[in-house]
Amino acid sequence: MSDFVESLKRGAKAIKSALGPSRYEAANIKVTCPHCQNDIFEEGSAQLNTAGASFLNLDWLNKTAKILVCTRCGLIQWFGKSLEKID
Numbered sequence: 001m002s003d004f005v006e007s008l009k010r011g012a013k014a015i016k017s018a019l020g021p022s023r024y025e026a027a028n029i030k031v032t033c034p035h036c037q038n039d040i041f042e043e044g045s046a047q048l049n050t051a052g053a054s055f056l057n058l059d060w061l062n063k064t065a066k067i068l069v070c071t072r073c074g075l076i077q078w079f080g081k082s083l084e085k086i087d
Contacts, residue, residue: 021071022087026079030086033070033077041068043083 021040024031032039044067053061066079 022085024068025084025086026081031068031077031083033073033075035075036070036073038070038072040071041077042071043068046078 021042023039024041024043030039031041033041045064046067048063048065063080066083068077068079068083069075070077
């Protein structure tokens with residue numbers, strides 16, 4: 001029974017680390033905050049709106065970018081290409 005409980009704990013820890021702040025690479029280069037040198041970020045996405053699509057109410061056609069928010073100082077960095085978690 002204790003093996004089962006330990007397995008559940010490991011699974012919960014893995015889920016928590018997958019969803020929470022992490023370290024990232026972009027183009028095989030470790031991402032660090034240029035302001036405070038922190039290397040742990042929250043990941044998000046943001047829409048790259050264009051005037052034409054917004055005028056026509058077609059914002060959903062615009063591309064999106066990945067953003068990383070520094071967990072220490074809050075600086076936001078934008079990435080047009082894919083990011084890779086390294087933790």
